[in-house]
Amino acid sequence: MNGGNLQEQLFAWFQWFHRHPEPSGAEHETTARIREILRGIGITVIDTPLQTGLVARVDGKSEGPVVALRCDIDALPIEEHSGLSYSSGNAGYMHACGHDFHLTAMLGAAALLDRRREALKGTVKLVFQSAEETGVGAKQVLETGVLDDVREIFGLHVDDSRAPGVFSVSAGPVSAAVGGFRAVIRGKGGHASVPHECIDPVSAAGQLIVAAQTIVSRSTDPFDKVVVSITHVQAGNTWNVIPQEALLEGTIRTLGTDQFKTVAERLGRICGGVDRISGAVTEYIWQCGAPSVDNDAALADFAAKTAESLGLTVMPAIPNMGGEDFALYQQRIPGVFFTVGVGSPQTTHHPGFRANPSPLGAAAGFLAELGIRSLERTA
Ligand SMILES: [Zn+2]
Ligand SMILES: [Zn+2]
Structure with missing residues (x-):
């Protein structure tokens, strides 16, 4: 040839x-x-x-x-x-x-x-x-x-x-260090008419979603490249029941592998903070796939x-x-x-x-x- x-x-x-x-x-x-x-x-x-x-x-x-x-x-x-x-x-x-x-x-x-x-x-x-x-x-x-x-x-x-x-x-x-996380927010379900007798995992999930946005805007060096995206939200199945649990999943990406752990741990601390406010108990796990x-x-x-x-x-x-x-x-x-x-x-x-x-x-x-x-x- x-x-x-x-x-x-x-x-x-x-x-x-x-x-x-x-x-x-x-x-x-x-x-x-x-x-x-x-x-x-x-x-x-x-x-x-x-x-x-x-x-x-x-x-x-x-x-x-x-x-x-x-x-x-x-x-x-x-x-x-x-x-x-x-x-x-x-x-x-x-x-x-x-x-x-x-x-x-x-x-x-x-x-x-x-x-x-x-x-x-x-x-x-x-x-x-x-x-x-x-x-x-x-x-x-x-x-x-x-x-x-x-x-x-x-x-x-x-x-x-x-x-x-x-x-x-x-x-x-x-290319980025790419990983994912999963947060299961455990509350106390019940009748939607008595929220004070429940621990609502949905409102806790809402707080967590909003607070997670501060990782990039408030906790990351503006010159660093970091992505935190929540891509999967799941809770409840009808209009008049406060569910027991809410699930959040998403991705963390950092350009350079060193920062990944810092970002993942920061999100874990936010989970802990939302737990203290809401009374829920969040099981949070993260993993880094490819560096x-x-x-x-x-x-x-x-x-x-x-x-x-x-x-x-x-x-x-x-x-x-x-x-x-x-x-x-x-x-x-x-x-x-x-x-x-x-x-x-x-x-x-x-x-x-x-x-x-x-x-x-x-x-x-x-x-x-x-x-x-x-x-x-x-x-
Ligand atoms: Zn591809
Ligand atoms: Zn490819």
Whole structure:
């Protein structure tokens, strides 16, 4: 395959994957197709207990360090309305987060690395990760131990807001530490005509909802980026009964992992305060799922310079408050997560999302080059 042919091949692969979106953790057809394409190129898939997704390896001619490139492969439970000729053929599912773009670019990188084995000063592992959207895929890959020998790791995501082919990379946090909370407010139910004989969990829930808004406005440094959203409220089932309980659920997001605990604990103290006023007893639990994707400064600089040397357009990253489980790799391995603009008319996770496939070749070339030069750095 020469450059032109590779781009055509990438478009064909991309359209196939776009037409075949599968849910997180059940990417069976996707995994089989990736396996088939890698076999066609002549690339070894490593034996792991992973049910879906896989890890492959490209070995150079000489022994050396190991680095990794990572993409995700799962789709979303969204009915597609993009108008694309190669729209989803699996009703109710759609590649609305561009993971089809990521995995196709990785297959392109695999083909390019295979052609340049002579130049490889070690091994590049290629991680095709399942279940990113549900936040469990990276953990499963790490638990297999297949990345224990990896010295540096690189991952990519599409950026709907930037023009096709604009790459973005920055040092420091670029995605949020994302978690959730649940507060069960236990009061004392009774007849709605005798509120003084009850402890009303609904009015307590109302106070809690309002007071929670002061976390960002009054308790957070204005220069910090924090989200506290209550997204689920449930209490009672009729008009003349004060219920026993009210339930609140929501999300906490902080750019940078350190602040997460502070914000979560602040909400816990507010629960305690509302309990004292209302007489209710609130059971409050929180958990942090993925930490922030936090790019290693030296590696971010290395990635930006590598992109520039390939003639690519590179800009500083636009941090976002979404979550991304690439962060879990970075807790063990120095790594960089970069984005590639795909100029979509709609955001990711929208039924009208359309990734422009024109930067597939550039993304594949950049990934391959990162692998090659990362081995040179760490050799
Ligand atoms: Zn997503
Ligand atoms: Zn995504």
